[in-house]
Amino acid sequence: MTKQSGENNKTRMVRMFIPYVSKSAVERVSNTLQSGYIGEGPVVAEFEKGFNTLIGTRYSLALSSCTAALHLALAVCNVGPGDEVITTAQTMAATSHTVLAHYAKPVYADIQYLTGNIDPQDIEHRITARTKAIVAVHWAGYPCNMEKILIIAGKHKIAVIEDAAHAIGATYKGSPVGTISPFTCFSFQAVKHITTGDGGMLCCTQEAAYHKARRLRWYGIDRKNRKPSELGEPIWDMAETGYKYQMNDIAASMGVEHLRELSDILERRRLIARIYRQELKDVPGITLFESRDDRKSAYWLFTIHVDNRLEFVRMLKSRGVEASVVHLRIDANTVFGPLREDLVNLGRFNKSQISIPVHNMLTDKDVEHIIRSIKGGW
Numbered sequence: 001m002t003k004q005s006g007e008n009n010k011t012r013m014v015r016m017f018i019p020y021v022s023k024s025a026v027e028r029v030s031n032t033l034q035s036g037y038i039g040e041g042p043v044v045a046e047f048e049k050g051f052n053t054l055i056g057t058r059y060s061l062a063l064s065s066c067t068a069a070l071h072l073a074l075a076v077c078n079v080g081p082g083d084e085v086i087t088t089a090q091t092m093a094a095t096s097h098t099v100l101a102h103y104a105k106p107v108y109a110d111i112q113y114l115t116g117n118i119d120p121q122d123i124e125h126r127i128t129a130r131t132k133a134i135v136a137v138h139w140a141g142y143p144c145n146m147e148k149i150l151i152i153a154g155k156h157k158i159a160v161i162e163d164a165a166h167a168i169g170a171t172y173k174g175s176p177v178g179t180i181s182p183f184t185c186f187s188f189q190a191v192k193h194i195t196t197g198d199g200g201m202l203c204c205t206q207e208a209a210y211h212k213a214r215r216l217r218w219y220g221i222d223r224k225n226r227k228p229s230e231l232g233e234p235i236w237d238m239a240e241t242g243y244k245y246q247m248n249d250i251a252a253s254m255g256v257e258h259l260r261e262l263s264d265i266l267e268r269r270r271l272i273a274r275i276y277r278q279e280l281k282d283v284p285g286i287t288l289f290e291s292r293d294d295r296k297s298a299y300w301l302f303t304i305h306v307d308n309r310l311e312f313v314r315m316l317k318s319r320g321v322e323a324s325v326v327h328l329r330i331d332a333n334t335v336f337g338p339l340r341e342d343l344v345n346l347g348r349f350n351k352s353q354i355s356i357p358v359h360n361m362l363t364d365k366d367v368e369h370i371i372r373s374i375k376g377g378w
């Protein structure tokens with residue numbers, strides 16, 4: 001992982017995101033492509049096993065995306081037409097699209113201004129007889145208050161699904177994200193901490209849920225227990241509607257190799273975040289986010305609140321640095337609308353949130369340049 005660079009910051013753009021594909025991933029993909037088997041096979045199983053060992057999860061299913069993982073988790077929870085799912089609008093579209101795809105209704109709770117995460121105190125009064133699940137998103141990789149969310153869900157007997165697209169490797173009160181709620185969904189999309197091109201992982205804590213998700217991953221067919229037939233096509237019975245959501249061995253080849261680098265990637269991101277926090281804490285016009293000792297962020301993003309956001313973005317751009325809001329509140333979109341006026345913190349958040357680069361391809365010079373630029377004012 002590059003930490004120093006001879007490149008001149010004036011001549012190249014410091015990007016918000018850069019896909020990271022290791023040399024060993026390229027080699028492994030090449031081997032798989034020539035192996036005679038490229039569908040869902042042994043490498044997918046190896047990736048799931050490696051993920052379980054590294055993260056500490058028990059039942060992981062490799063999928064084509066985090067969107068697929070969210071859709072599948074909702075299916076396993078029997079979310080269907082007319083049901084309600086309490087969630088956040090401070091996220092990427094997938095978190096709510098998957099609810100609509102089950103003909104259910106996303107019900108938005110407010111967020112916390114200093115985390116971007118769903119506010120547990122705004123959940124309970126939104127629960128109705130139709131509420132089936134809570135979908136919490138760990139904004140930027142900083143874990144939500146899972147203790148409170150799980151207590152509320154337990155009291156009302158509703159499911160909890162964590163959208164951990166930003167949060168691979170994050171921990172909450174000593175537990176790795178992926179081991180806390182019945183369902184956790186991860187993303188390996190192009191610019192996530194580790195990529196498989198596109199891909200996702202659904203982690204279940206219950207064996208029965210895992211088996212159901214595994215069947216639904218591939219058309220409701222129990223692939224493990226198919227019986228061979230002399231006529232060629234194995235024998236099975238499809239008793240339920242499923243999907244085609246499995247990961248293939250080409251993508252998993254990248255996953256297996258990138259998993260080996262996850263700890264280094266997280267360490268680098270956390271180091272950059274520590275430097276930003278230290279250096280930017282007293283800069284006028286900047287408000288840093290909450291960072292509690294009981295949880296470790298995975299820092300997919302480094303989001304802050306800034307005064308005069310547009311001027312801030314323009315100043316950074318003029319100095320060769322990208323900054324971005326990454327995701328604006330999704331209820332502003334017609335499909336999820338109308339914009340919810342009662343979500344006060346969500347409104348405040350979206351007026352001043354901005355993310356600056358934090359990925360592992362940033363050099364030390366990039367980080368210094370970003371800090372110097374911000375300290376110079378906007």
Ligand SMILES: Cc1ncc(COP(=O)(O)O)c(C=O)c1O
Pocket residue numbers: 065066067068091092094095137163165166186187188189199200
């Ligand atoms: C919070 C969140 N959830 C879900 C997704 C969807 O992930 P994927 O692209 O792997 O389907 C994303 C993608 O960036 C995301 O940011």
